[in-house]
Amino acid sequence: MTDLPDDPVQRQYEAYPYPERDAAEEATRLISGSPSHPFEIDHFLFDGVRDWSQPFRVLVAGGGTGDALIMLAQILADNGVQAEIVYLDMSQASRRIAEARAKVRGLTNIRFETGNLLDAASYGSFDYIDCCGVLHHLPDPDAGFAALRGALAEGGGIGAMVYAPYGRAGVYEMQDALKALVLDDSPQEQVRMARMLLQGLPPTNGLARNPFLNDHAHGGDAGLYDLLLHSRDRPYTVPQLFDTLERAGLTFVSFAAPGRYDPRMMIGDPELRARAEVLPYRERAALAERLVGNIKVHAFYATADNTPKQVAQITEDTVPCLIGASGAALAESIYKTGMIRGEFDGVAFQRKLPNDAAGMLAAIDGRRNLEEVRRIMGWEKPRFNELFTTLYQPLNNFGLMRFSHLKRFASQR
Ligand SMILES: C[S@@+](CC[C@H](N)C(=O)[O-])C[C@H]1O[C@@H](n2cnc3c(N)ncnc32)[C@H](O)[C@@H]1O
Incomplete structure (x- = not known):
């Protein structure tokens, strides 16, 4: 395994597996999200017509406490798909929670592994790789993107999520402010002091002015740590994301919610709208991100194919x-x-x-x-x-x- 000796991110996820999950709640609800719902995977990566009678190999890279893992494993099991889902994470504490969730549900289509996603290819080759909220925490994110690409089976694809800067306005100033104040304390003490700091913030503080970031308010100690005390976390603008994919040899397919990247939604004036419409896709999406200002993460799909992929077309056989x-x-x-x-x-x-x-x-x-x-x-x-x-x-x-x-x-x- 590629070691991360004394890595602060590794220590963080041992102390605070994120997101906080209680296996007992599996009896009451299934958390569903994007990327990685099987309908979405089919739509964006398999033209909406995947033959589900064929085996399906999945890697959940940096699977954490198991949200995407459990969603995928449950839906594929419910629909009788012959799937093997490999969960990979470097945090033992997170794995224990994900394992407990799978056990409550009686899921048997998961293989749990503890390790570094840089070694993804050593676990086999995969029709689909989920990597949600992980790559932006790596010391060298480019190496992570490339490692995932190297673990894709022919025709396979990736569904990933990385942070985006403008919707996270206020976060990075607070991370730096907290580093100046509590860097050398224990994680528990850092959380306690961060809560104290949050209580007395002036109304002009960037975080206080961003009502759409509420992980620290509702995500418990792990949510607060993940948002404000993370030791390594870099966001991607749309152009930075496209450049990164290109360097990794990945071809962008689509954002999971393409409508959020349509600048026409944000421009009232017809002349300006017409100018936006003729921009190449990447510039249009970048423009939308800048204008709307509330995009906190980019959830997207990509393949290792060199040719850009058409998203599922409408035919008589479309379901x-x-x-x-x-x-x-x-x-x-x-x-x-x-x-x-x-x-x-x-x-x-x-x-x-x-x-x-x-x-x-x-x-x-x-x-x-x-x-x-x-x-x-x-x-x-x-x-x-x-x-x-x-x-x-x-x-x-x-x-x-x-x-x-x-x-x-x-x-x-
Ligand atoms: C923010 S959590 C996200 C968990 C999960 N993907 C989700 O969306 O709920 C990030 C996870 O990535 C894991 N991680 C970070 N770097 C990793 C690496 N190089 N290899 C494997 N796992 C890693 C952490 O241990 C942590 O569980």
Whole structure:
């Protein structure tokens, strides 16, 4: 194993596994998120048509207390996918929590390993690698990106999350301020003093002025440590992220919520909007990040293929699936208000949709393909396709609809 001798980050995650999780809660809920929901993996990396009868090898690199691990392992098991999921983390304390969560659920598709993700390839080659909230803590993040690329099977891809600077406004000043005050104290003492400092901050303090950062308020001691006392944590702007991927030989596929990176959402003036529209994608996304100011993390998908990948196309065989939203709730909103609405860290979005879109949502069950949905509605193809595209665009942009054959596969077994 590649050692990190006396590494402060390693010490941190032994003292404060993050995020704080209690295995007993597995009996009451499944934490679901992005990246790494299987619908999303299918949508962004396998054209929305992965053949789930084929074995699926996954690496969860820096798996921590197990959120992505448990989500993936449970959903793949529930749908009868033959999967092997390798959990890899250098923190023994985090692994114990993740193992306890898997045990409560009776999951048998996970192999637990303690080690450094720089050695990822020594655990095999993987169809999918999750790496969420980890790479920005490495001494040499580029080496981490390259190591993950080196562990991808042909045609496989990565779903990752790294910090972004503007939405974390206030964090880095506070990290530096705390280093000046409590660097040599024990982790527990650092947390105690950080809480004292937070209580007396002036209203002009950057963190106090950023209402969308609340890990320190709601994430317990581990949340506070992770946000404000981290010894190694670097954010990525959109251009920095794209440059990093390029250096690692990874090809960007999509952000998990592409709508957050569309500058047209943030520009009212038509002339300026038209200028934004003609920028290359990378510059458009960078512009959106700068204008909106609230992006705290970048959750994205990438592959090792050299050619840019088309995200899942709409065909008759497309199986639309909803994530994090119920079709009934969306349909009700459309009937009542003629809109779907949402909010991301203080920015509201709304899209007008015709009442027929609510009817279409009622026929979308994650198993039917579009041809079957169309037959239920009894519509002609052109009219049906136009309505589906109108519905799909905002739902995909905000991470609510993906294409995947997973549940269809499970229902046909
Ligand atoms: C912020 S936690 C994120 C955990 C998990 N991925 C999640 O999203 O909930 C970061 C994790 O990365 C692990 N980690 C950091 N550097 C690592 C490395 N080089 N190899 C393996 N794990 C590492 C830490 O031990 C910690 O559990």
